[in-house]
Amino acid sequence: MLPFISFEWVWDMGHLVFHGGLWYALNIIGLAMTYCVLKTIYDTYKGKGAQHH
Amino acid sequence: MDSALIPNGVKRCSMGKFLLWNSIIGLVLLWGVFALLLCWIKGLNQTNMNNAYGFALWIWADLAVIALGGGAFFTGFLRYIVGKEELKNIINYAVLIGFICYSAAQLILGIDIGQPLRGWFIFWHANIHSMLTEVAFCLSCYFIVLCIEYIPLILENRQTDKVPFFHNLTHNMHEVMAIFAATGAFLSFFHQGSLGGVSGVLFGRPFGFREHIFGTIWPYTFFLFTWSAAACGPCFTILVTKITEKIAGKKLVKDNVIDLLAKISGWMILTYIIAKTADTLYWAFVTAPSTGFILAKFYTENPGSVYGYWILFLEIVICGFVPALFLIVKKWRRTPVLLWTAIILAVIGVSLNRWVLVLQVLAVPVMPFTDWNIYFPSWQEIATTILPVAYGILLIMISYRYLPIFPQEAELNPIEPEPEPEQEAKPEGKAEEIKTKAGEPELKPAEA
Numbered sequence: 177m178l179p180f181i182s183f184e185w186v187w188d189m190g191h192l193v194f195h196g197g198l199w200y201a202l203n204i205i206g207l208a209m210t211y212c213v214l215k216t217i218y219d220t221y222k223g224k225g226a227q228h229h
Numbered sequence: 230m231d232s233a234l235i236p237n238g239v240k241r242c243s244m245g246k247f248l249l250w251n252s253i254i255g256l257v258l259l260w261g262v263f264a265l266l267l268c269w270i271k272g273l274n275q276t277n278m279n280n281a282y283g284f285a286l287w288i289w290a291d292l293a294v295i296a297l298g299g300g301a302f303f304t305g306f307l308r309y310i311v312g313k314e315e316l317k318n319i320i321n322y323a324v325l326i327g328f329i330c331y332s333a334a335q336l337i338l339g340i341d342i343g344q345p346l347r348g349w350f351i352f353w354h355a356n357i358h359s360m361l362t363e364v365a366f367c368l369s370c371y372f373i374v375l376c377i378e379y380i381p382l383i384l385e386n387r388q389t390d391k392v393p394f395f396h397n398l399t400h401n402m403h404e405v406m407a408i409f410a411a412t413g414a415f416l417s418f419f420h421q422g423s424l425g426g427v428s429g430v431l432f433g434r435p436f437g438f439r440e441h442i443f444g445t446i447w448p449y450t451f452f453l454f455t456w457s458a459a460a461c462g463p464c465f466t467i468l469v470t471k472i473t474e475k476i477a478g479k480k481l482v483k484d485n486v487i488d489l490l491a492k493i494s495g496w497m498i499l500t501y502i503i504a505k506t507a508d509t510l511y512w513a514f515v516t517a518p519s520t521g522f523i524l525a526k527f528y529t530e531n532p533g534s535v536y537g538y539w540i541l542f543l544e545i546v547i548c549g550f551v552p553a554l555f556l557i558v559k560k561w562r563r564t565p566v567l568l569w570t571a572i573i574l575a576v577i578g579v580s581l582n583r584w585v586l587v588l589q590v591l592a593v594p595v596m597p598f599t600d601w602n603i604y605f606p607s608w609q610e611i612a613t614t615i616l617p618v619a620y621g622i623l624l625i626m627i628s629y630r631y632l633p634i635f636p637q638e639a640e641l642n643p644i645e646p647e648p649e650p651e652q653e654a655k656p657e658g659k660a661e662e663i664k665t666k667a668g669e670p671e672l673k674p675a676e677a
């Protein structure tokens with residue numbers, strides 16, 4: 177459920193805490209994975225790990 | 230045949246033996262899949278659930294595997310947040326066990342909701358007053374975390390690790406693993422707790438209802454569930470490790486690692502069981518009487534004494550204080566028989582606790598004119614509950630064979646050099662014959 181999009185959304189503490197917690201966790205996971213993938217692309221482009229084997 | 234995929238420096242059984250065991254377990258898995266399809270195609274009339282038992286065997290199995298899979302978040306917390314370096318030698322396996330437990334829980338929920346295609350409703354049409362919504366949110370998020378923690382393990386396979394991108398990705402994911410571990414601990418705290426909170430908020434069912442902290446928000450069962458999962462989850466990790474060692478016929482993790490995890494688990498179980506005892510006493514002498522029930526009403530006059538006082542004694546004393554003491558006292562912890570006993574009792578204890586707070590809650594009559602509700606699962610429910618066990622065994626077998634799960638395995642089990650062909654008791658010229666047939670002899674894992 178998203179604010180502005182879902183008709184069921186209500187601006188109250190329950191919705192903010194529940195969904196805020198969900199998006200908070202999803203954002204941390206998403207940002208950390210994005211960082212990993214971008215850094216990996218950069219590292220691979222720079223030739224890192226190619227000499228590993 | 231698959232020696233190029235097997236981790237360096239370790240030995241595995243022959244491909245034939247591996248496939249044979251996969252097939253046997255696969256048959257059990259297929260039986261479960263058949264029952265699953267029956268439930269999906271024909272509906273929940275395939276189960277013995279009824280108006281009294283909206284929660285039944287599946288929900289117990291769900292709660293039990295989630296508690297047992299708690300070893301992943303707690304070991305990760307100890308390794309990455311507290312900094313217990315020794316646990317790096319068992320964290321891979323804890324993650325794998327956690328991954329199996331949580332994917333099994335999702336699978337069971339997928340059957341239990343009856344219409345899995347509408348599973349996303351709980352996210353989009355969320356009921357923010359329900360503890361189970363919070364469970365669904367945290368469970369799904371934590372499963373994503375477990376997948377992320379499992380990916381580097383897959384990429385560390387000998388062949389995938391040769392690809393620079395995968396090698397770098399594994400390295401980078403390891404670098405930020407503390408973030409995932411902390412997120413996992415945060416999510417686990419809440420979903421483990423909310424599962425306990427479900428029975429604790431049922432004021433219409435005095436057997437499950439508990440007093441709350443912070444007004445009406447969190448019943449004590451919330452904290453007891455999280456605590457028990459953190460306490461007994463590592464015991465399940467140790468138990469599965471020990472079983473794997475027995476089956477593989479070799480040591481896979483050093484004693485100091487097991488010893489540390491067992492000691493921490495012991496103290497966690499002791500503190501948990503003291504809190505559980507206090508909670509039970511307060512509930513028995515204050516909370517339940519205030520709702521018009523005496524303790525004996527919950528434990529007597531039920532058919533066959535299925536829910537007698539014995540269940541309380543078994544959960545708190547035999548599967549609570551006993552394993553706690555066995556794991557805390559160094560001499561007992563280091564005695565293999567007592568260690569085995571303690572971890573098995575702890576695993577039974579937490580599973581029994583989930584059984585009581587799911588099924589006994591529903592069995593106890595709440596009106597003077599109602600009787601005990603009796604339930605026995607249908608074969609479809611049993612088969613679909615065994616299904617994730619078979620799936621878990623298969624995934625462990627495949628992961629153990631191809632992934633470097635146990636970092637200490639090669640050191641603990643150095644491979645002896647292959648005997649010279651002349652010394653082997655083979656018919657003359659056989660080695661030569663093999664060489665000629667295959668062009669060159671097949672590469673043994675040790676040589677690889």
